[in-house]
Amino acid sequence: MKQINVYLTFDGNCREAMTFYAEALGAEIQLMPFGDMPQCPQGASERIMHARISQGVAVLMASDTMPDMPLTQGNNFSVSVDSESAEEVDRLFAALGAGGKPTMPPQDMFWGAYFGMLTDKFGIQWMFNFEKPKA
Numbered sequence: 001m002k003q004i005n006v007y008l009t010f011d012g013n014c015r016e017a018m019t020f021y022a023e024a025l026g027a028e029i030q031l032m033p034f035g036d037m038p039q040c041p042q043g044a045s046e047r048i049m050h051a052r053i054s055q056g057v058a059v060l061m062a063s064d065t066m067p068d069m070p071l072t073q074g075n076n077f078s079v080s081v082d083s084e085s086a087e088e089v090d091r092l093f094a095a096l097g098a099g100g101k102p103t104m105p106p107q108d109m110f111w112g113a114y115f116g117m118l119t120d121k122f123g124i125q126w127m128f129n130f131e132k133p134k135a
Contacts, residue, residue: 001083001092002083003081004082005060005080006077007061007077008062008063009062009064010064010065011064015031018051025055027055027058027060028055031048034046034047034049038110044067047065047066048062048064049063049064050063079124079125079126079127080128080129082129082130083130089129089130093106093116097126102116102117103117104117113129113130114132115128
C-alpha cells in the first residue's frame, strides 16, 4: 500500500471548498470537472469529479456528488487507499468488503487507473485506486 487518505464529498461546492482549503493551507490544487469525462452525466459538467490538494506529503482529496444524489452531512467522506497493484486492489476490496456492500467493483477506468469502491460492514466508505504505469 502506498498511502491512505481522507476523501471528502460535497454537494456542488467542491471547487469552492477545496480552493478555500488550498489557500488556507498553502497547498497546490488540482481540479477535474465531470465535464472532462467521456459521456458526462447531464447537469454535472461544472461539478468536480476529482480534486486534490497537496502540501509536501500531505494530501486531501474530494469530489462533488451527482446532481440527483443526496448528500448527508457528517457522512460525506471515504477512506481512499492508493495501492501498489491491481492485485492489491482486488485483495483489499475482498477483505474490507466482507459483510459489506460493493458500490463499484474494481475495474479499469478512463483516467488510467484500476479503481473500486465499497461500504464496509461498519458503514465506512472505501475507495481503492491503482494508477497504471503509463506506456
